[in-house]
Amino acid sequence: MRNLQSTQLLFECSQPGRRAAVFPAADVPPQAIDEWIPCEHRAASPPPLPELTEPEVVRHFVNLSTLNMSVDTHFYPLGSCTMKYNPKRHERLAGLHGIVDLHPSQPEADVQGMLELLYTMQEMLAEIAGLPGVSLQPAAGAQGELTALLVAAAWFRSRGETRTKVLFPDSAHGTNPASAAVAGFDCVQLKSTPRGFVDLADLKTHLGSDTAVFMVTNPNTLGQFEPNMTEIAQMVHDVGGLVYIDGANMNAITGVARPGDFGGDMQHFNVHKTFTGPHGAGGPGAGPIAVRSFLTEFLPGPIVTRRERPTGGFTWHLTTPARSIGRVRSFFGNVGILVRGYCYLRTLGAAGLLAMSQNAVLNANYLLARLQDVLPVPQGDRCMHEFVASAKGLKERGVSAMDIAKRLLDFGFHAPTVYFPLVVAEAMMIEPTETESKETLDAFSDAIHAILAEDAAFLHDAPHAAPICRPDEVRAARYPILKWTAPPASPETAHAH
């Protein structure tokens, strides 16, 4: 049951003199801190953090948690995000002594189990990608994109080539152009065909000796496999460019097709999507990359290598590739998330991963079939693991994709991704994932049908049962309030303390 006081801020609960964490007295001989830390380095007083007890901190955050929807509490068909079940065993195992308490600078000899795990993870990802060189370092998918582009740039430099352009279709994730810009490339956005595929003619006009990389999500953000993937890769390779596969949609094709086999030279994985690292309300993720063998020596370091012992067995080592681009972050990577991904791959194995993709695609196609009478899908009646429906037809009666999204919350369903990709009007991008039942998909479909029979004005006011309704985002942006500030103290409240 909801606690109506739960939306007070921590700072409003603070009372001078309250304590939660208390540390022991120093067990070393007392000495004035001033003798060690010159006065000019000292703070006059500690930071003005709130003063709270442990019970109120716990009640505060537990109550806040009840204001969220999450995979463990709700169906969360957020397109492009692969919100699948996060197995509880992963949480226990990632927290094991000997895993969670390892310092990143421990000697290799003392972390052989961890290095073996990470090495096996590299090998498994290489097999899934069909690309032999793997770096686990990138912290997220966007950083994986950037890392791969830097690897590509280093490879071109090593060949004495100056290539300045990164190409991507207009249906691409925003991170593609943003990563290209951070990597110092000029961005060229290509048109899609009316069906949402890469326009070969447009691609041809933009390809040339200045083309560095063509970035493509496949299956694309419309949930469709590029029918001309072979031709696309051939065209890019013919002008000396590289093909980057944005791996956001690997949940559709794992065990079915491999980026390395369909023309990709580089790809990233979203371990937090395909291999079910928990999304953590926006991170942490992990965005390892896989590349062709000729790019391996440019990968960021360290990577894990294995040596055979003369006496049998192996030892595992951290190695920086010969012509490495350097580091893209400190330490090894988001190991805690990689361990969860490892547990998932070891649980599923090859057959489990294939079944994962098959059921993800089946669930998406089933939901598409159940919904397309009321929400047309411009890309046709089949999809991969997700599809993009359009609420454009409802405009004339004043109902938008946003209205439907908000009203779904009242029915206990998280909203799909709306207004992305940009190439579909009133887009609703729906990705059910494989860890949902037919019953849930039926209930979701029934909810959509019920919502579309409702009065438009009622929908504009949705959600009706959520903790809040339609925040004023314009006001938030125009007059940004990005932190709590203490109200001016009145004489009375000052006295009360």
Add this chain to the structure above:
Amino acid sequence: MAYLFNTAAQQRRMLDAVGAATLDELFDQIPAKLRLGRPLDLPPPLTEIELESHLRGLAARNVGQPERVCFLGGGSYDHFIPAAVDAIASRSEFYTAYTPYQAEASQGSLQAFFEFQTLICQLTGMGVSNASLYEGGTAVSEAAFMAMRVTGRHKKVAVLESVHPEYRLVVETYLQQVGCDVVVIPTPGGIAAPDAVRQVLDDQTACLVVQHPNFFGALEPTRELTAAAQAAGALAVVSFDPLSLGLLARPADYAADIAVAEGQALGIPMQYGGPYLGLLACREEFVRKMPGRLIGQTVDRMGRRCFVLNLQAREQHIRREKATSNICTNQGLMALRAAVYLALLGPAGLREAAELCCRKAHYAAGQLAQRAGLRLLFDQPFFKEFVVHAPHGAASLISRARQAGFDLGPVVAAGGEREGVLVAVTEKRSRDEIDRLVAALTP
């Protein structure tokens, strides 16, 4: 099959609804010649019992706490984590949610991140904080890019040699491709010499990057350095240790323009290097040039206070190649941990933790010098870690400590023949542990 629902009968009914004969037919979009056509070559699947046994076996081949006492530092520290931090971060409503695009379904995370931003502002004294970045190294790179946007200078970034070497490598990796020079200013005395810094800074320099306490644990002349940067029209970027702020002046006190940090000390386990937490706070006037997610307060249609993703027009999903960064998420769960940690410590707890680190580190340094004859490589004030000179090489010193059950490091190469080893002492280390370390290293 693991985590799947559809029975064979349901699959059949679903395929009928779709109008497909087989599961395979659903993949018709993928040309046959592009299909794998064989099972992936992966290790066989494991049940939960087998997986747990396998992971425990791997973990047993690692040496963690408490078999070995951790005096390792250099950006990752064995600080105490109150149980309530784990309890809150284990709430699946937090950890199985995603980026709070739908504000109505995400007020819990949004409010927690708004509180996180406020706590970081209180901690640093800075005007505005984002909702976090990946980790400490990329936070420095993002700050450098931000400084380039603010100053309009894109050709040169100055970084002190005393900044964490991996952070410097990250900055170099990030900037190599955009034609921006990274000039490293030597710090042979263990901290920067302001005069030498002034000579490097010029009207092309976007920022000066300082770490305080620096990689060697030493305190930099922050006021002189920020003033030097600003006199050249550059921004002062300071990478701080959040726990040190229970004792040390806040970045705003010495006029930092952008304050960044590795936030691992704030309730995040070491877990072999990540996930950690990048902090970035700055002067309020730069808010629209900031990278990363920002949470803002507003009201809903009933006038209730609520929280939303704010100023998204800076971000990649709106601005694409013109975005202030390519970062797509924050480190939500790690930011939550930091918020709970700071709320539990409060001003008094933070001061106690900082003082304990400082006292114990100085006791350890004193004992190592007096009893073990290990002098400090740099004669500078320090906070919780310091570099001991390793006369017979760093490897030998680390190895002796290791045989006695203590981990030291990482190694510090201070130029020339001088090699040292970092020793970090957190509030968790007891006098007994320190005394035993000293005894083990006493010839």
